Amino acid sequence: MKHSFTALCWAVIVLGLVIACTKKPTPKPGLPLEKDYGSDETALADVGRGRDNSLNEMGFAKARVAGVEFAPVYFALNSAIPGQDQAETLHTLVDEAPKFKACRIEGHACPLGETDYNSALGYHRAQAVLTYLRTAGVKTGFQVISYGEERPVTEDPGEFHLNRRVTVECSK
Template identity: 30%
Template sequence: MHKTLLPLLLGLGLMGCAARPKTPTVTDASAATSTPATSTARTERAAEDADRDGQAALIPLSLDPVYFELDSATLRPEFRQTLEQLADGLRQRPGTRVTVSGHTCELGTTEYNLALGQRRAAVVRDYLRRLGVDASRIRTLSFGEERPLDDSHSEEAQNRNRRAEFSFSSDDASRGSSL
């Protein structure tokens, strides 16, 4: 185990160093030599930095819903950045699939709301496709008014219920592991 750990730490240390801007080098030969303790501390620090950089690079795949106006399936501009982050996260995880579920408030008939929920999910799907997510990785689903976030019938509740939500699955999940 120790034989594989050392190359791994060194590799992480090199990746962390490569991502940093270069600092001026010391030209004094006595200052340029380092003791083993200093070298070890630098390697550990570089490994910690590389691990932190690697975690920051993975965009989380949990998002708040995308909200819509009454009787609309038009993507609001304030949610485009959210979908861009989602597309980035999906591109980093090629084995992950997303299901976009469209929802509505209780106004309108059941049939109308199911169709509107589907249009909302399709608008989000199409935007993700334009951002480079393969269509085979995106599934759409409409719940219409059947799964409200808030069923208090207030105007604020109706606004929260007009949304598209995301759920994720992985190719690995079908084999028994999870995201």
């Protein structure tokens, strides 16, 4: 079981990196990139690194912005591979995420290193969790955001490991 989980994690990470590193096609004007979940009239601004999707479009109505936030998935320094100790958290996400219409996956990093690197690392961490969920068959609508080092849990250097995380927030 331990070896199959390790193999699954590696497969998910490799697949995520291949997908993340492929050249993305230039969107054609007028064509939506993602499924439209609502109107822009009551949309709240999404401050996620310049993303154009509003929270309302992703299924987060004004009254439910807080949604349900799951336990964070933690990562080692400079890694986008969830540790073995994160298996229970990932299994909980696989079991619970399908109960929701939309989920936002936010990647974070500690402030060690360059800002651009940390932003990319946060994105790859979020993509790794998304790939894990998709590989497990979760069909929920997802939005991936990287905050890099912009939203730390702590500024204490002894606790920087708490900033190396992915958070998942879902709304019905």
